[in-house]
Amino acid sequence: MSSLLTDSTTISTTRPGSEEPLSTTTTIPRLEVQGLAKSYGSGAAAAHIIGDLTFSISAGEVVCIVGPSGVGKTTLLKCLAGLHPSTGGNIKIDGKEISGPPAEMALVFQDYSRSLMPWLNVRKNLELPLRHLKLRAAELEERCSTALNAVGLAGAEHKYPWQLSGGMQQRVAIARALAYRPEILIMDEPFASVDAQTRFELEDLCLKIREDFGMTILLVTHDIDEAVYLSDRIVAIGSKPARVLEVIDVDLPGPREQIETRALAEFAQLRTRTLSLIRQEQA
Amino acid sequence: MKSKLVLIILGVASPLVALGLWWSVSETSTNSFFPPLSQIMTRFSDLWLFEHFQSDVLVSMGNLFAGFLIGGLLGIVIGFVLAMVPLLRWMCEPTIHFFRGIPPVALIPIVITLIGFGSEMRIANIALAAFFPTLIAAMDGIRGIDGSLKDVCSVYRLTPTERITRVYLPAAGPQIFSGLQVSLQVSFVVMIASEMLGSSQGIGAMTLLAQQSFMSADMWAGILLLGVIGFLVNIGFEAIKSRVLSWHLGSKRLERAA
Amino acid sequence: MTASSSVINNRIPAGVLVLPKSVSRRVQAAWGIVGALIMLGIWQVVAMAQVFGTAVPTVVATFAELLSLLGTSAFWSEVGITVLISLAGLTFSAVLGILLGILIGTSPVIRALSLAIFEFLKPIPPIVILPLAVMVLGPTWPMAFVLVAFGCSLAIVMQTASGVQDTDPVALSTARSYGMKALEIKTRIVLPSASPYIGTAMRVAAPTALVITVVAGLLGGAPGLGKSIYQAQAAGNTDTLFALVTVLGLLGLVFHAVSTWTEAKALHWHPSHREVSL
Numbered sequence: 087m088s089s090l091l092t093d094s095t096t097i098s099t100t101r102p103g104s105e106e107p108l109s110t111t112t113t114i115p116r117l118e119v120q121g122l123a124k125s126y127g128s129g130a131a132a133a134h135i136i137g138d139l140t141f142s143i144s145a146g147e148v149v150c151i152v153g154p155s156g157v158g159k160t161t162l163l164k165c166l167a168g169l170h171p172s173t174g175g176n177i178k179i180d181g182k183e184i185s186g187p188p189a190e191m192a193l194v195f196q197d198y199s200r201s202l203m204p205w206l207n208v209r210k211n212l213e214l215p216l217r218h219l220k221l222r223a224a225e226l227e228e229r230c231s232t233a234l235n236a237v238g239l240a241g242a243e244h245k246y247p248w249q250l251s252g253g254m255q256q257r258v259a260i261a262r263a264l265a266y267r268p269e270i271l272i273m274d275e276p277f278a279s280v281d282a283q284t285r286f287e288l289e290d291l292c293l294k295i296r297e298d299f300g301m302t303i304l305l306v307t308h309d310i311d312e313a314v315y316l317s318d319r320i321v322a323i324g325s326k327p328a329r330v331l332e333v334i335d336v337d338l339p340g341p342r343e344q345i346e347t348r349a350l351a352e353f354a355q356l357r358t359r360t361l362s363l364i365r366q367e368q369a
Numbered sequence: 370m371k372s373k374l375v376l377i378i379l380g381v382a383s384p385l386v387a388l389g390l391w392w393s394v395s396e397t398s399t400n401s402f403f404p405p406l407s408q409i410m411t412r413f414s415d416l417w418l419f420e421h422f423q424s425d426v427l428v429s430m431g432n433l434f435a436g437f438l439i440g441g442l443l444g445i446v447i448g449f450v451l452a453m454v455p456l457l458r459w460m461c462e463p464t465i466h467f468f469r470g471i472p473p474v475a476l477i478p479i480v481i482t483l484i485g486f487g488s489e490m491r492i493a494n495i496a497l498a499a500f501f502p503t504l505i506a507a508m509d510g511i512r513g514i515d516g517s518l519k520d521v522c523s524v525y526r527l528t529p530t531e532r533i534t535r536v537y538l539p540a541a542g543p544q545i546f547s548g549l550q551v552s553l554q555v556s557f558v559v560m561i562a563s564e565m566l567g568s569s570q571g572i573g574a575m576t577l578l579a580q581q582s583f584m585s586a587d588m589w590a591g592i593l594l595l596g597v598i599g600f601l602v603n604i605g606f607e608a609i610k611s612r613v614l615s616w617h618l619g620s621k622r623l624e625r626a627a
Numbered sequence: 628m629t630a631s632s633s634v635i636n637n638r639i640p641a642g643v644l645v646l647p648k649s650v651s652r653r654v655q656a657a658w659g660i661v662g663a664l665i666m667l668g669i670w671q672v673v674a675m676a677q678v679f680g681t682a683v684p685t686v687v688a689t690f691a692e693l694l695s696l697l698g699t700s701a702f703w704s705e706v707g708i709t710v711l712i713s714l715a716g717l718t719f720s721a722v723l724g725i726l727l728g729i730l731i732g733t734s735p736v737i738r739a740l741s742l743a744i745f746e747f748l749k750p751i752p753p754i755v756i757l758p759l760a761v762m763v764l765g766p767t768w769p770m771a772f773v774l775v776a777f778g779c780s781l782a783i784v785m786q787t788a789s790g791v792q793d794t795d796p797v798a799l800s801t802a803r804s805y806g807m808k809a810l811e812i813k814t815r816i817v818l819p820s821a822s823p824y825i826g827t828a829m830r831v832a833a834p835t836a837l838v839i840t841v842v843a844g845l846l847g848g849a850p851g852l853g854k855s856i857y858q859a860q861a862a863g864n865t866d867t868l869f870a871l872v873t874v875l876g877l878l879g880l881v882f883h884a885v886s887t888w889t890e891a892k893a894l895h896w897h898p899s900h901r902e903v904s905l
């Protein structure tokens with residue numbers, strides 16, 4: 087634990103004071119999406135998935151994107167991660183438009199079981215993205231063990247992904263992203279396929295990462311409760327083509343706690359509000 | 370438990386009994402096609418362990434491995450290139466499929482007319498035979514790599530070399546290995562055939578020569594040696610494969626158990 | 628895996644170059660033709676420049692020879708006998724292989740007795756016993772037939788046996804509880820469930836049978852295209868040699884296509900048919 091804390095102090099220099107609310111007009115947002123459009127295919131066969139999407143995220147925020155299944159959330163994240171070229175609008179990090187996968191970003195994929203290399207053990211999976219950074223052996227070791235500790239997989243270094251349960255594989259994928267030390271962490275329905283107990287643990291892990299590593303976190307979920315519990319803000323997305331319905335500020339008191347936070351009256355209100363937005367959209 | 374033990378004993382005993390039967394029944398044989406096994410074994414050790422070990426056994430094996438390695442490596446490399454460059458692949462695909470339809474042994478006469486009867490001819494033939502199965506397997510294997518893995522490579526900004534050596538090759542590994550296994554089997558056939566077709570050197574040539582001069586014990590010794598080599602080469606390959614692909618075999622085993 | 632993720636991911640392989648299907652098929656085929664023409668062009672140039680002396684005939688000479696071959700009845704009888712030997716050997720192997728395979732798959736004792744011997748014989752190609760076959764049977768079609776049978780049946784036996792062992796135990800006990808007789812169980816439950824394995828083995832065996840027939844002709848003097856190729860080479864008749872090898876390539880494609888098509892047609896109903904591999 088102590089190593090985690092010392093670690094956060096070295097990194098948090100990149101993160102402007104997290105105590106203040108971060109919605110001033112003077113600072114450039116960390117991640118900015120302006121009029122983003124994306125279609126697959128071209129000509130008459132083109133499928134317009136994302137219409138005109140605008141939102142921004144400040145440094146150190148946790149933002150959840152919620153929306154019905156198939157609306158284009160994964161597509162959006164893949165555009166943000168530079169995997170797909172957008173067909174309109176732009177994406178900026180610290181005011182600079184991205185072209186290709188940005189160095190400061192890591193993406194945890196929705197389909198964790200297909201995003202880990204089955205021929206590498208857990209430790210080697212974590213090291214794979216770090217090789218070309220040419221880290222010193224001690225730092226490599228430190229990054230990997232810190233990340234594995236953080237996700238509670240300290241003993242599993244020499245296991246292969248296929249020897250682990252789904253929830254553990256997902257944690258390996260998260261650990262890989264952590265060891266990479268991105269400034270912006272993007273996760274696509276990261277907790278969709280784990281049991282309820284593990285899910286609570288991973289949600290709290292997510293908040294702890296923000297504290298310890300000072301990361302800006304954007305995550306997609308279709309679970310409204312989860313979105314309210316985790317977020318500083320929720321971006322609700324509607325479909326055909328995808329666009330922002332509303333950005334909801336979540337000013338629940340912190341630090342959040344699974345039982346107490348969820349019992350708050352504001353929690354229920356926010357939940358109802360988000361849910362009715364999505365329901366209206368689907369109807 | 371007891372019945373399992375009986376089965377294991379049966380399994381071990383049956384080949385021994387078969388060999389024993391062959392030995393005793395053939396001992397008094399006067400049939401010129403089927404000489405006594407004892408005589409075959411004597412010729413086996415005389416021929417292959419002494420007289421012709423260096424001049425033929427080593428030469429054959431050397432050609433086999435040289436040809437197989439050249440053909441297999443070229444197959445992997447070119448398969449890789451074709452998988453990555455669609456235009457090139459589209460251009461080559463019909464031709465490749467045509468060549469794969471030709472029995473590799475039928476190409477031997479052509480290669481003989483091109484470069485004669487020397488050792489190069491045999492190696493070239495073996496390499497040619499080994500090339501196509503691995504080429505096609507490598508191409509399919511690399512094209513079949515899961516898009517998510519490619520996305521992971523991009524997100525974490527792996528260098529091109531890292532992608533190739535650390536992701537693409539291992540991901541296509543199971544397919545490449547089954548291609549190589551077919552290549553090895555075909556190489557072995559072509560090794561024998563290229564020696565039988567107008568060459569005076571090698572195990573295949575010696576065996577055919579023995580048949581043509583009605584030295585049936587020598588011929589049987591040759592067949593035995595070729596059989597043992599075919600068996601051992603395959604075992605060796607399986608051993609390497611199960612080492613290199615231990616992750617794949619392990620995950621398959623787990624999948625089946627689930 | 629969540630339902631939504633698997634549906635989406637199965638439909639679209641993410642990150643793969645997505646091209647409009649209908650156009651790309653035709654474009655691909657067009658490039659394939661271009662590629663084939665380039666290869667033919669290279670062949671023609673190599674032949675005319677006499678890089679290998681006169682060992683390589685020109686494309687034109689090869690195809691002229693091929694055309695004139697097509698007009699002779701001798702050629703067609705060679706093709707016919709090659710196909711016949713292959714198919715006869717294949718059919719024999721199938722019958723023998725399936726019967727033996729069921730026997731081995733259902734009886735642990737027979738399996739234990741035969742396993743070591745089959746495992747030894749499996750990686751040994753029929754060319755190894757070719758000298759013996761020629762010595763005993765001479766340069767005849769039965770010699771070729773024996774080699775094809777040796778080369779094809781083993782794989783069918785082994786595949787059938789593993790298919791039989793893979794029979795769903797629930798289906799078996801259900802059949803027994805309905806009072807089915809042993810023979811009925813074998814034909815109605817065991818055989819259908821082993822059929823994808825048998826199908827795969829047959830698909831692999833069919834082109835192999837052709838190859839072995841050619842080998843038997845080329846090296847053992849059995850009648851058929853293999854023998855003609857040997858004679859063309861021995862006589863230095865390179866036009867004919869190249870034309871015959873071209874014919875073999877086409878014949879190989881036909882065998883491959885027919886066996887793949889037959890397997891798909893015969894076993895399209897079987898859900899596991901795609902998962903079976905050799």
Ligand SMILES: Nc1ncnc2c1ncn2[C@@H]1O[C@H](COP(=O)(O)OP(=O)(O)O)[C@@H](O)[C@H]1O
Nearest residue numbers: 126135155156157158159160161162635639641
């Ligand atoms: N590579 C692709 N090519 C064409 N259509 C795609 C591709 N990927 C996703 N889609 C389509 O885009 C839509 C949105 O998909 P996705 O972003 O995965 O939705 P979500 O993650 O919100 O469930 C779906 O209708 C899907 O079929």
Ligand SMILES: [Mg+2]
Nearest residue numbers: 159160196274
């Ligand atoms: Mg999604």
